[in-house]
Amino acid sequence: MKFGIIVATHGDFGKEAVETVKKIVGEHDYVSYISVDYDKNLSIIQEEFEKLVNKFLKKYRHVLILTDMFGGTPSNISFGFVRTEKVEVIAGFNLPMLIKAAKLVGDNNASSLNEIVTTLAAYGKDNIKIASRALL
Amino acid sequence: MRLWKKSSSSGGEVEKEIYVRVDDRLIHGQVVHGWVPHLNIDTIVVADDRVASDTLQQKILSLSVPPEIEVCYSSVSELLKIIPRCKGKRILLLLSRVGDLSAAIRDMKVRKINLGNYHPSEGNIVKLSSFFCCTDEELKQLKEIAREGIDIEIQNLPDEKAEKIYYN
Numbered sequence: 686m687k688f689g690i691i692v693a694t695h696g697d698f699g700k701e702a703v704e705t706v707k708k709i710v711g712e713h714d715y716v717s718y719i720s721v722d723y724d725k726n727l728s729i730i731q732e733e734f735e736k737l738v739n740k741f742l743k744k745y746r747h748v749l750i751l752t753d754m755f756g757g758t759p760s761n762i763s764f765g766f767v768r769t770e771k772v773e774v775i776a777g778f779n780l781p782m783l784i785k786a787a788k789l790v791g792d793n794n795a796s797s798l799n800e801i802v803t804t805l806a807a808y809g810k811d812n813i814k815i816a817s818r819a820l821l
Numbered sequence: 822m823r824l825w826k827k828s829s830s831s832g833g834e835v836e837k838e839i840y841v842r843v844d845d846r847l848i849h850g851q852v853v854h855g856w857v858p859h860l861n862i863d864t865i866v867v868a869d870d871r872v873a874s875d876t877l878q879q880k881i882l883s884l885s886v887p888p889e890i891e892v893c894y895s896s897v898s899e900l901l902k903i904i905p906r907c908k909g910k911r912i913l914l915l916l917s918r919v920g921d922l923s924a925a926i927r928d929m930k931v932r933k934i935n936l937g938n939y940h941p942s943e944g945n946i947v948k949l950s951s952f953f954c955c956t957d958e959e960l961k962q963l964k965e966i967a968r969e970g971i972d973i974e975i976q977n978l979p980d981e982k983a984e985k986i987y988y989n
Contacts, residue, residue, distance in 0.1 A: 695850075723952045723977070726940035727845045756885020757850040764881040 688790035688798070689741035692718040692783065693734070693763050694753035702783055710787045715745065721759045734762050738772060747771050747798045749786060751778035773802050782809030837904065839912045839929060843922065844937035847872065847915050848882040851937065851978055856913060857890065859979035864891040864909030868900045868925050869917045897921045901928055919959040923966060933972040950975050950984060964988045
């Protein structure tokens with residue numbers, strides 16, 4: 686396996702998203718999450734991120750972090766990991782993007798990290814639909 | 822809320838309004854979506870020694886700030902040089918440490934300080950709200966500042982109830 690995915694969000698949003706994805710694409714240990722709460726010490730959160738990213742980097746060649754909101758704390762911490770080329774971050778993930786990510790990286794012929802993030806960002810955007818325009 | 826007056830070289834007076842917030846996350850969602858529009862801020866000044874020397878961190882923090890808002894980074898000791906240079910008139914000064922407060926506001930006319938997310942990692946920690954904890958020593962420093970007549974309020978978002986810190 687070449688990729689690990691970490692979903693980093695405010696509160697348990699990411700945890701729930703990961704649980705949901707597991708029900709759709711099956712149980713996979715290459716998908717994990719970090720919940721960031723406002724009542725936690727920032728350096729403890731930072732440590733939590735470092736531990737999980739390092740653990741994943743031992744198992745996988747690359748780590749893809751998906752965060753809930755550009756500019757939020759989970760995103761701000763995650764963006765710091767681009768210092769290493771092995772990690773890439775997409776801010777503003779949605780469920781379709783996460784499902785696609787879990788499927789893509791689960792494929793042993795998965796392409797490069799750069800190609801994957803390009804595909805995922807476009808896929809996430811494409812899956813935002815306005816009902817009246819999609820149907821009528 | 823408070824005024825910063827500085828005689829400019831042309832002889833005129835530049836008045837700047839400065840709002841102060843302590844938040845260990847510095848610029849993030851609550852600040853960008855909450856305080857900045859609420860206070861009609863045009864300039865964010867981050868006074869933090871660690872961030873001042875880390876350009877990647879500065880880029881990350883600036884990413885989510887709308888382009889019409891200026892962002893400046895400074896060490897705490899250089900802050901007084903930075904503020905007069907800011908073009909904006911309504912400044913949000915962000916600090917990540919209570920310990921930096923008294924040095925940062927030393928020569929400013931501050932009437933109010935806002936306390937946001939804060940969780941020190943060591944020391945004897947006092948929990949003042951779900952999001953604001955500080956050490957004994959930091960609480961002492963806050964009370965010292967309150968004694969000088971500055972309102973200190975724990976308030977994470979503009980529409981939340983503020984909790985005041987009294988000096989006695």
